[in-house]
Amino acid sequence: MTFKPKNGTLQKQLAATFSLINTGASRPFHQTACVHISPKLKPEKRRMAEEKGVKLLDLWSSPFGQRCRIALAEKEVEYEYNEENLSDKSELLLKSNPIYKKIPVLIHDGKPVCESLIIVQYIDEVWPSKTPILPSDPYARAQARFWADYVDKKVYECGTRLWKLKGGEALQEAKEEFILILKTLEAELGDKKYFGGETFGLVDIALVPFTSWFYSYETYAGFSIEQECSKLVSWAKRCKERASVAKTLYEPKKIHEFVGHLRKKYGVE
Amino acid sequence: MKAVKQKPSSVSPMEKENSSSSSLKLFGSWASSYTHRIQLALKLKNLTFDYIEEDLSHKSPALLLHNPIYQKVPVLVADGRPIPESLLILHFLDEYFPHNPRQLLPKSPHDRAAARFWAHFTDDRLGPAVAAVFASSGDAQVAAVDRFRSELRLVEAELTDGVFAGSRFFSGDQIGFLDIVLGCGSYWLAVFEEVAEVKLVDAVEFPRFHAWLRDFEEQDEVKAIIPSFNELLGYARGLRKILLGGGGGEADNDGGAVAGVEAGDMGNLQK
Numbered sequence: 267m268t269f270k271p272k273n274g275t276l277q278k279q280l281a282a283t284f285s286l287i288n289t290g291a292s293r294p295f296h297q298t299a300c301v302h303i304s305p306k307l308k309p310e311k312r313r314m315a316e317e318k319g320v321k322l323l324d325l326w327s328s329p330f331g332q333r334c335r336i337a338l339a340e341k342e343v344e345y346e347y348n349e350e351n352l353s354d355k356s357e358l359l360l361k362s363n364p365i366y367k368k369i370p371v372l373i374h375d376g377k378p379v380c381e382s383l384i385i386v387q388y389i390d391e392v393w394p395s396k397t398p399i400l401p402s403d404p405y406a407r408a409q410a411r412f413w414a415d416y417v418d419k420k421v422y423e424c425g426t427r428l429w430k431l432k433g434g435e436a437l438q439e440a441k442e443e444f445i446l447i448l449k450t451l452e453a454e455l456g457d458k459k460y461f462g463g464e465t466f467g468l469v470d471i472a473l474v475p476f477t478s479w480f481y482s483y484e485t486y487a488g489f490s491i492e493q494e495c496s497k498l499v500s501w502a503k504r505c506k507e508r509a510s511v512a513k514t515l516y517e518p519k520k521i522h523e524f525v526g527h528l529r530k531k532y533g534v535e
Numbered sequence: 536m537k538a539v540k541q542k543p544s545s546v547s548p549m550e551k552e553n554s555s556s557s558s559l560k561l562f563g564s565w566a567s568s569y570t571h572r573i574q575l576a577l578k579l580k581n582l583t584f585d586y587i588e589e590d591l592s593h594k595s596p597a598l599l600l601h602n603p604i605y606q607k608v609p610v611l612v613a614d615g616r617p618i619p620e621s622l623l624i625l626h627f628l629d630e631y632f633p634h635n636p637r638q639l640l641p642k643s644p645h646d647r648a649a650a651r652f653w654a655h656f657t658d659d660r661l662g663p664a665v666a667a668v669f670a671s672s673g674d675a676q677v678a679a680v681d682r683f684r685s686e687l688r689l690v691e692a693e694l695t696d697g698v699f700a701g702s703r704f705f706s707g708d709q710i711g712f713l714d715i716v717l718g719c720g721s722y723w724l725a726v727f728e729e730v731a732e733v734k735l736v737d738a739v740e741f742p743r744f745h746a747w748l749r750d751f752e753e754q755d756e757v758k759a760i761i762p763s764f765n766e767l768l769g770y771a772r773g774l775r776k777i778l779l780g781g782g783g784g785e786a787d788n789d790g791g792a793v794a795g796v797e798a799g800d801m802g803n804l805q806k
Contacts (some may be wrong), residue, residue, distance in 0.1 A: 381655055
């Protein structure tokens with residue numbers, strides 16, 4: 267993660283926290299790992315430190331949170347990462363996103379921004395000079411937003427059914443629907459390097475976090491995404507060559523372990 | 536209006552935007568609040584366009600060609616290129632005509648994010664809550680009304696002491712993106728109140744929302760776009776009969792404005 271803490275004590279605390287996240291070491295999912303501003307800071311500076319800068323309230327495995335992390339990494343923005351415990355949400359999260367009470371939330375100079383695609387566009391607008399996430403042409407921008415929104419409307423909901431349904435006809439239908447969604451995206455990608463052409467952008471950022479979940483989708487629904495959509499799989503590999511994606515995404519086996527926990531939690535197995 | 540100094544031989548930006556050098560075609564449906572959003576935006580921006588009324592039970596090949604994924608209205612075709620989805624079209628109009636004095640979205644990134652968030656909330660939470668009231672009766676409707684009111688309370692709170700506090704409209708002194716998004720649809724509330732025989736927007740409980748809606752509906756451009764109360768009423772009565780009475784053959788349920796009200800849209804006619 268791109269983060270440069272401001273003092274030595276803080277650095278130590280954060281190193282301990284981030285080493286867990288970065289290595290994907292297993293930890294109880296109920297454990298909160300909030301990053302604190304050092305109590306040694308004077309009250310006024312402490313307040314400013316709390317208000318200034320960029321903070322991301324997130325969950326390590328969330329593909330929506332990963333969108334924001336990738337965007338921040340593309341822009342080389344320093345930020346503070348707060349891992350949320352979703353069964354015991356922090357006051358800051360509840361205060362910053364009272365409407366949905368969900369992660370991710372970006373807090374920039376004390377002001378919250380919610381909803382991952384809104385956050386990504388915000389990041390692009392606040393730091394425009396580095397690596398544009400949206401193209402400059404209005405029609406191309408509309409297309410990018412359309413396909414990012416398509417990913418939002420379709421991929422998560424259908425993908426969730428693939429691991430949440432026990433089996434039978436409903437699972438079969440979900441699988442067919444999911445394949446169709448991927449094929450539609452693949453048709454849009456065509457022979458381009460990325461969805462936006464030569465430049466990695468909004469649609470790539472919207473979709474790539476879900477690729478870590480492909481292994482779980484395939485395993486539980488019984489199909490091969492490589493067989494159905496080989497161009498999309500190649501696209502995913504190209505995305506993972508980017509540093510921002512490589513350091514944000516988890517290995518599919520790690521996500522699969524997480525999905526296993528979710529299935530137990532929801533009584534699927 | 537910004538005065539533009541130009542050499543006599545060149546075309547001023549305003550002329551260019553309003554002339555046939557930019558051709559705009561809007562596919563829509565007369566009772567669709569999503570279509571109204573775009574019609575209102577085009578009016579505010581003083582842009583000329585061709586309008587194609589779609590029969591939602593028999594969609595034209597052109598519509599299906601321009602919006603193959605969702606097959607819905609509205610679709611804007613700008614210089615031959617289609618843009619579906621009302622929120623995307625609103626963004627596009629600002630960006631395609633950057634010199635147009637009526638920019639709908641706010642300038643600062645944070646204000647833009649807030650406007651986008653509440654637009655998302657409108658389509659994701661508020662709209663479906665209203666649709667649920669309209670599509671239900673008895674105890675289910677009572678529960679749906681409660682749910683709608685709790686959603687509207689969030690909007691009221693935001694108008695009272697949130698990011699929009701102190702402004703006449705969400706966009707300031709003039710209506711803009713969020714006013715258009717929330718406003719084009721909110722006029723259905725009074726219609727649904729009459730047809731479904733419920734109270735949705737109490738002026739005492741929602742003073743700011745009530746005042747905002749009244750001011751929105753009094754704008755000349757809004758009056759020019761939104762169908763009359765009686766037209767909407769007639770439409771809604773027919774819709775309610777079908778939703779509660781059930782029945783109708785495949786033609787009724789397969790697209791068409793009638794089947795449009797699912798839990799997903801406020802006065803939706805996007806099918």
